[in-house]
Amino acid sequence: MNTAETYEFDRMGYLLIPELLTASEVSRLAAAIDRLEELATRQLRRPVDKVSAWGPEYRYDKDYGYYVQGAREAGKTMIIEDFFNGDACFDMLVDHAPTMQYIRAIVQERPTINNSEIRIRYPGNQTKTHLGGPVASKYRYAYTGQGISCMMVRMIYFVHDVGPGQGEFCVVPATHKSNMPSPYAGSDPDKEPGMIGLPVKAGDAILFTENLRHGGLTNHSQQTRKTLHVGYGPYWMKSQNIATMDEEQHILPQTFARYAPEQRLLFRSWNTLLPG
Template sequence: MTETEQYTFDLNGYLVIPQLLATDETASLAKAAEVLTEHAEDHLEDPPRVTALRGVAYHRDEELGYHVSCNWRSGDDTAKQVNGRSLLIEDFFNANSAFDCLVNHARTQPYVTALISERPAINNSELRVRYPGNLSGTHMGGPLGAKYRYRFYDGRMDCMMIRVIYFLHDVSTDQGAFCVVPGTHKSNFASPYHCAPHEEPNMVPLEVKAGDAILFTENLRHGGVPNLSEQVRKTLHVGYGPYWLKSQNIATMDQDPYILEQTLERYDDAQKHLFHTYELPKRVLTRAR
C-alpha cells in the first residue's frame, strides 16, 4: 500500500484500485460467476434450508458448498413485481477452483496486512447478483461499536473488518454502482438519513471498469445505487478481519468459516492459513471487542 493510498484510505475510508485483477483473472472469474449464478438460480428454493440472521432463508447447496438467498430491494413497488431482485451467494470459494486465485491474491494481500494489525483471516465471501431495478440499502457508518470499528492505533491503521469488491465487468452509476459516504468511518454521529442510497446527501457512487476493485472499511457508510440498466451486476466480495473474528457471512454469522475439506485440499499452506480461525476464551473476546 503506497503512502498516497494510506493517506487516502485513512481520509475517506475506501480506495478504488484500478486493475487489481489481471485480465485473465477477470475473464475466468466472470465465467465462474456466470456458471455459479445459473446453478444458484436453479436451486434457490431447494432443501436444505438454513434460517440465518434476521430470519433470512438460505438454501445450503451440498453439491457445491454455497449458501444462497434471494432478496427484494427496490424502492419501487411496481418494479418489485418483475425485477429488483438480488441473489446473495455466500461461500463461493467452495463452488469452483477458478475462485482460488482470490485466496492470498498477490496484489490484494499487502492491502490486507496494511489494514488489519493482527493476523488476518477471510471471514466473508459473497457473489452478489443484482438484477435490473435492484438497489443495496445503505448501512454502517458512524459509531457502530467495536465489531466493525476503524481506528488509528500504535502508528497504523487497524480495521476490524475490510472488504474487497472485485468487478467482473464495467459498472457505471446507472448500472448499480457501489456507493459510499466518504469519511463516515470516523464520524461521531449516526446518519440521520433513512432513505434509499441515491437519495442520501453526500452519497458518492463509484464507477469502475472490469478488473478494478474497491477496498473499504466496514465502518464506512455504504450501499448500492439502483441498477437502472439491463445489465445484471455481478460482483465478488471478500471480507477480512483478525483471525479470531468468525464468519461474517449472513448464513453462517459468527460461526466457523464454511470452507469444505475438499476446498482446503486445493490450497497451499498460506491459503489454508487465511481460513484458520481460533476460538478465543470469552473473557479475551470481550476485552478485545
C-alpha cells in the same frame, strides 16, 4: 499500499484500486460466477434449508458447498455465500498477493477471510444504505500507534464495467470517522445526502472499511451487476457471511485440500489450525 493510498484510505474510508485483476483473471472469474448463478437459480426452487440469525432464508447446495438467498428477477439481488467451495477457479483470490499487500497494511493482527459473497444485482435493484458512524466493535476503524488498524474490511472485485446508473457501489466518504449515526430517514442510497457512486472498469477493485456508510445505487440499466466480495479481519473473527454469521468459516474439506499452507491459514484461527 503506498503512502498516497494509505493517506486516501485513512481520509476517505475506501480506496478504488484500478486494474487489481488481470484481464485473464477477470474472464475466468466472470465465467465461474455465471456457472454458480445457474446452479444457484435451481437451488432457489427448493425448500429453505436455513434461516440466518439475521433473518434471511437460505438454500444450501450440498454438492458445491455454497449458501444462496434472494431471487433471480428484476428488482432483486441473489447472494451466493461461501463461493470458494463452488469452483476451484476462485482459489486465485485466496492469498492473492496484490490484495494481501493492502489487507496486511490495514489489519494489524494476522488477517483471515471472514466473508465471501457473489452479489448479483438484477436491473431495478439497489442495496440499502448501512453502517457509518458509531458501529459494533467488529466493524470499527481506528488509527493507532501502529497506523491504520481495521476490524472488518472488504475488497469488492469487478468483472465488468459498472458505469453511472448501472448500480454502482456507493459510499458517504469519511463517515468511518463520524461520531454520529446518519440522521437521514430511511436507507435509500439514491436519496442520502453525501452519498457518491463509484464507477469502475472490469478488473478494478474497491477496498473499504465496514465502518464506512455504504450501499449500492439503483441499477437503472438492463445490465445485471455481478461482483465478488471478500471480507477480512483479525484471525479471531468468525464468519461474517449472513448465512453462517459468527460461526466458523464454512470451507469444505475438499476446498481446503486444494489450498497451499498460506491459503489455509486465511481460513483458520490459531485454535482450530489444522496440521499441514
